[in-house]
Amino acid sequence: MKSSSTVNLLGQRTNSDSALKTLELKSLTIKSPLQHIPGGMKMVCASVVVALFMLLALQFGVESGLSKVDVEALRVPLALHNIIGDIEAVQRARRDVGGVPAELQEIDEDVLLGSVSFAEGVVARMSRLEDNLASTDIRVHAGTPAHGQLIDSYPHIKAVQQGKDSLVVTKASLFLAQNTCQRFGHDDDKCGALVASMKLNGTRLGEKCAAHHGPFGACERPSKYRTVDGSCNNPSQQSWGKALTGYQRLIFPHYGDGIQEPRRPVHGRALPSARKVSTLVTKEGNDLDGSRTLAVVQWAQFVEHDLVFTPASKMVTTGDSIMCCRQDGSHLPPRYVHPSCYPISIASSDPFYSQFRVQCMNYVRSVSAFRSDCSFGPVEQLNQATHFLDGSMLYGSTTDEAQSLRTLVKGKLRSQFQNGQAFLPLSDRPTQYCQLSEPGTCYKAGDMRVNMHPDLVVMHTVWLREHNRVAGVLAELNPHWGDETLYQEARRVVVAEMQHITFKEWLPSVVGEDYVKKMGLQISGSEFSVKYDENINPTVSNSFATAAIRFLYSMMDGDLKLYDEGREANQTMPLLYHFNKPQVVEESKNLVALVRGLATQSAQKNDLKYVDDVKDLLYKDTSSYGMDVVSLDIQRGRDHGIPAYNYFRKLCGLPKAKKFSTFEDVIPQSTVQKLSAAYAHPDDVDLLVGGMAERPAGGGLLGPTLRCVLGEQMARTRKGDRYFYDLAGKPGSFSAAQLREIKKVTLARIFCDNANVETMQPNVFQRFSLSNGLTSCQNTAAIPRVSLNSWREVIVDNL
Template structure:
């Protein structure tokens, strides 16, 4: 490899100046495709002014962006050009495999037990994500080649050229098969099946792939990339945006302000909801290298000088979505790698010189690997899109998984039950040292439908509650219906669990995080519409829900039954991906009492040190959650806060003072310290800086984005529990029982020995929300399962 690299270097140094002019627009060019076509956007957001500021969001690319210059009308792209670009992309892939083989051979991969391994565990890609990601990879590499080939020698703007390539379909090229899942035509049997599919397919009859797992996030605004393909955009002054860690260091305070009336359960349910709706996959390297290991440098050099130049540029932009060989972007001493060992997908966060904490721990680099790409929803060439491993529906995929194989691995296959480990906890992982930050395969590490089950003990407690709730319901159904087999019991229990999650989200939680006017709009427009695309927006998944980490506390209260005193506290940073503590006698109940007693923090720049310095701590240091989330937003091409602010009905700011309609002067001044222009402010940062609405967790812009998503998630789901037009709707008697569900009841029914709970678990104890006995069914209603008895004829299939 070194001789090849040396030869390549000589060739590059000898290139003519006119060839080098391509370097700027293509350096770091990335690999995914973000559609600005009909069907890729989130569909019409049904929220009227002032929530979106523009009524229905239009789905046409031409309506969203300025028309292309007339010169593009004369640009002829032939089928041969499209096919040649795909062939070129395959050559790029072949060459990258050799580079990755050398990285693996040199052991430039993540080390178990480190913060970088903890970060990777949260975004571990599933097999299906890798398979689809590879197809997306080829499509974008081909798109890059098209832009270079068709526009590189002309005075075209690369962003415009990338938009122009959106007009051309992958259909008819060797990549045409990569879109078969996007054009899924549901059969009458599939569409009429009484239970929702595990992967989200065929929820919508005309658009079978809407909401399916392993498809692209939607867009509320067109993606913003420097080159129109995948290079993160720059500041208005053309310089790089501020270093994410520097942004965090400048803005974050450690003096959290608790809310007056909300418990930490609000944050925890929000995280549980986020994991139900979104799961971004982190890229990895491909395992199969053998047929590339013996290629000679002569073969490598035979590509040709001009193509070699493009090859090097494209390698810099390559997404190695290929296997479980992880990508390491920092060396073993936590500083920058030597250039020969840098994977093209690496985008490490450098530690600024002013960072006293990290320099004290000799850390100069945070690992950051770019996300797995997705094939564009309109199956076209073009710019980058990211893949969602969860279904886009609120359907318990974090419990049950989003693939048939995952669901099967979690089922007991008797009496409709899910597998559980000792003391009715979720099943144990087969690979603890990979899935958790533990030192031995005998250590406790759980598995669930989502790999983040072990993130911290309170989240593990949430998964435990719902595994138990499923099995509790399955046992009741089996007792009432002796003739039901395992499959019917499982599907009926799953159906009820999903209904409970949906009811709690829209009847309890939503009222706590959104202002009443948003709640009224969502409830008024809630009826199912087959024209509503439920797909999760990139901005909701990557910024709004990630910002809720601000609600965390660094201390997890363990509270005794009377709520008068704490048993003890857990330090959050000591338990990332180390869930064993939850199995100690009494701890689960103490956690459940704790997060329904402890105050939630406010959504602001106050982050606990456990999140901004000690995330996935190895006992020495950890990572910075906010820095990682800022970097991920840029990686995904999210436009700046100012553009989303305008989308949501506020004037486009031309000065920082224009933010005064939604921000305090203190926060405006804080933003000015780190950003040069209001247009440069990252979405997640602008959202955190806004003053929350009264009776709301979020400020105006995040409220707009969250309300849009919550409406489409409900309105676009044919199987939403209250929809009477699904194949087998709940009966009126069954609906009446489901609507009794409260989070307090879920805790009472599935804890070890909790005797009392306040009726509104998301609200703090008060004179109007006192502790009551769990057997008080008038204040904490209990479901009656009699309406599900003796209904085998209704549930045959």
């Protein structure tokens, strides 16, 4: 059983009895729901208790249905129809609590109201600390590696507002846990589940949460077009998939205190430093994937940015950025450490950072979100993007963002021209959204991470041009259409093209053709699909966002090669010099050369080797070092309460390991030895690390566990989307003729039409071969062209 020591409302652990007493409310009472009820009614109430208990079992999972699954035979992921809970924690709760389950004990409503009032006071008192931090200039400075990190997780103003409210819920949940189950000796996981059964209804935050999650009056009439923020997709669950809502869980979260404290090891007080794990388990290196191009990597990041945007916290009272280390990389004195800080410790013997005497890597905890059922309970993290594959990185995830990106003329998106070529519009905050110390070239798109590196800028630019190309053709076909219709129809076509490329070309390369078929995700001919299920929640899983999709950084190359039309590399662009400095894309013929590079240059293998550009030099500025993407990803998983790799093995049909040698069923022995050197127990291994250590399965890039998590998400992304492009009979469905044209699209055709290339291989995700050789972009038999003639609207003259 875990320690029942308390955690104060700033997240600091204490074993003092007096500290617990300061959190008690005089009105605290715990009542049995069957107490003082007449005998006949007790039978009815007992039945209700049994029914609720069964509901808990459905919510948190049933062990017998998971442990015997063969991962290779997995057709539909078990988490596809519901959120799977931490089975073992629930089983312990059933054993530890006799009679009426503790989860069903009734908490006096005054206690819930009092806990919120108490928590509001705690959050308000943070202002003194934040004012002190602001006065001492402890903040993120422009152009530094921490600035690049901030850009990658920059919070929207609405995210900051919700984060403040949900922070109150978190502190109130800690109060409830400490004054109910923890004080009676129950473990932290059990307490987290109990507190999650308590609703915000009747509290000041209950109304805010309810308003955020709907229902929404605007959803009453089905629309032909998606909303910008993802709302109203599901007719009965109108907030499913909406931007600025929390991720969902495949496994109930594992927090050290059951509510918010980062996960603790099986034995001891703290897991090994994320940087220590990174240095022991991963290494720098260049092992090329002989069959896949950089387009696989770049499309993975494009998909990630469409589905995932996790913001970092800002100061609650001032809105300033949070810095958790000194500017020189040393640790801050405790009195200057913000409660949202979770910095990564770096050992004095570190193989890279020690030469610069860096001891601390900045990490700020992610913004929290209201829980989807408007309850107290463990922290959930916020997603600023829509949870749909809907081009939000191009079009934006809020109405204001979408409007700011439009010309409002003939349906086109804003752009700016250099040497006769269209590029992304310039940002009005270049020193905020790029790592620039003075104004310079910095782009604006639907996702502020657009400037991260040249290949990402290129992909955004190509798709901006594609939208405007499509809008232009539609305007010629339908001169009577106004700006709004042209914009929405062009957006509808472009999103359909993105979805088709993702599921037809990219996904088979990542998880393998056989797994795509087992999941029922293959795209068939020109036929319509009936795969939509309104009971499937498309909300992105936290484990997908923080682990599964992050495989792409292992495959990035540190040298971006610039190719001429004959596919000779005549120049190299070092990645480390161009993080959030995108001006190079407009220079000379760099954009077209980079497009050829995406389709020509080999990706790195997906393994535990990373190029130093992302391993030690991520977001490097004028100093000699940057950040480590592996350490940051590990730390984020712990921050988010992501359960250990062992639990996801079990979820995905592999045996839960009691000793490290069990991992050898899917992980090479030499790597298992590294894991055992980094971690003290198999249950300590982080999901990202264990998943990346697995051997690729089934002809894809990923091992069975990350493949399972990624495949599960892609299944819900498709089957939970009422506007998915190949569905029939929906308000947004294409005609049969239009669908046939959409299914012709390839990323090769997008490159041909929008990047001034003359030749391309039909499948740009695969290296050249006899069956995938370079061919002229004019060869529409090899690289089909999508005709938009089926979008011509015939006007009938009634006269």
